[in-house]
């Protein structure tokens with residue numbers, strides 16, 4: 125399955141993973157607190173893509189991820205995940221989700237937190253242990269397996285939650301600002317690590333971020349959103365070659381893309 | 397490196413004898429001071445025994461009873477009474493807390509049931525249960541320990557049940573969402589999320605219940621019971637003007653209460669290592 129991601133230049137050739145059709149989400153409908161979080165969202169994500177969602181705070185990025193994950197239901201429109209109903213996809217454990225807050229269980233050690241999904245999916249004890257340990261090594265926390273969450277910094281907690289999502293090797297990874305709490309250097313290392321995992325497997329990633337450089341560096345496509353109501357204003361193909369390395373961040377085409385997305389985001393802010 | 401921010405688990409958990417002593421020192425100082433003032437006040441103001449005996453006299457009475465109790469072939473009514481009351485309090489504690497937790501688990505499983513029963517539980521919790529002691533004496537027989545156990549069980553049932561339901565239902569929304577994202581079943585959510593979440597609530601109820609159970613047992617014995625129970629012993633010695641004996645019995649009752657409390661505390665530390673360690677450094 126290696127090298128599947130080279131097909132990203134021709135998405136039509138790959139399998140469709142996410143289909144969002146005319147989706148709107150209204151919170152607290154018909155009350156004083158009614159919020160139109162998303163309006164008429166159309167999006168298609170294919171196997172092996174790395175798609176980033178970027179937009180002002182409150183534009184509905186987390187809401188869109190929650191809809192894909194079947195944690196909330198759309199007010200209008202429909203979604204398909206791997207050609208299935210989102211409910212079916214959730215029950216089949218098609219995706220792993222990294223939430224905006226780490227949501228670790230206080231009473232479990234780091235190791236046990238990462239083992240939680242494996243427990244629910246009935247992996248054997250030894251399988252759980254090795255998988256959790258491997259996932260923790262990826263996020264550079266294998267020395268902290270026996271610590272409790274409160275003994276870790278915010279950024280470390282977030283990395284544990286990433287390991288937890290990676291441990292069962294889902295084919296679709298939904299990540300809500302996973303690196304928001306990290307320092308610049310750890311963030312860059314995590315970016316490289318994520319890209320490596322993505323390239324070595326044929327995993328599909330939907331990635332929410334507030335950082336334009338991060339979105340450009342990682343993604344094959346960047347979805348720009350505007351707020352009030354949450355809409356997709358444009359989708360930018362990032363046709364920089366993979367593997368992306370340190371030098372990618374210094375190439376003229378990289379800066380060109382950063383500027384394009386920055387312009388689009390500025391427009392999105394003005395609309396909102 | 398970010399790793400430096402991690403706290404080593406072993407250093408925060410282990411405590412030296414010296415730091416422990418420092419922790420308890422204020423308590424010891426206060427206790428000794430109160431006893432010294434008490435002793436001196438009885439001497440200086442010439443307070444009569446029936447108002448307030450001297451701590452040393454109470455201690456002497458206690459030690460004399462203890463010696464009798466430990467001598468083979470001799471019997472100490474005080475310690476017989478202590479054993480009976482401890483048994484009533486313990487039995488009632490186990491029954492009341494056990495049933496409270498089980499009922500809470502059942503009601504939390506079926507939300508409608510919990511919503512229907514909680515108002516009753518909260519209302520019942522403010523009823524002075526001890527007032528039922530004479531009725532329980534009628535039901536089970538005045539000398540039957542079951543009449544005391546019943547009172548204790550009812551007293552500890554309500555706070556335990558209410559707290560357990562709270563702990564099972566006041567769960568972090570994000571954590572619930574996480575479990576939903578894994579399509580975890582109801583039983584798994586109960587076992588892996590709701591019950592661990594409820595443990596701190598349950599133990600805070602058990603701590604309260606540990607004191608309540610001794611109070612409940614002694615007070616219900618005030619309403620009548622066998623001679624060898626602390627409540628009856630205290631009433632009889634007091635009405636016979638043996639105040640030092642009555643006070644010695646009160647001392648024994650407090651010791652039972654402290655024993656219960658510490659057993660609960662010990663269990664709490666064993667079952668919630670994460671919770672205890674977290675609070676120690678905060």
Ligand SMILES: Nc1ncnc2c1ncn2[C@@H]1O[C@H](COP(=O)(O)OP(=O)(O)OP(=O)(O)O)[C@@H](O)[C@H]1O
Nearest residue numbers: 151152159161180181182183184185186187188224
């Ligand atoms: N459970 C909820 N109930 C009511 N309104 C909500 C709820 N969740 C989100 N909203 C509203 O929907 C809108 C979109 O929220 P969402 O969390 O999706 O934004 P976001 O793009 O993820 O923002 P951020 O970048 O700050 O995380 C916001 O206006 C928010 O107030």
Ligand SMILES: [Mg+2]
Nearest residue numbers: 185186224300
């Ligand atoms: Mg968000």
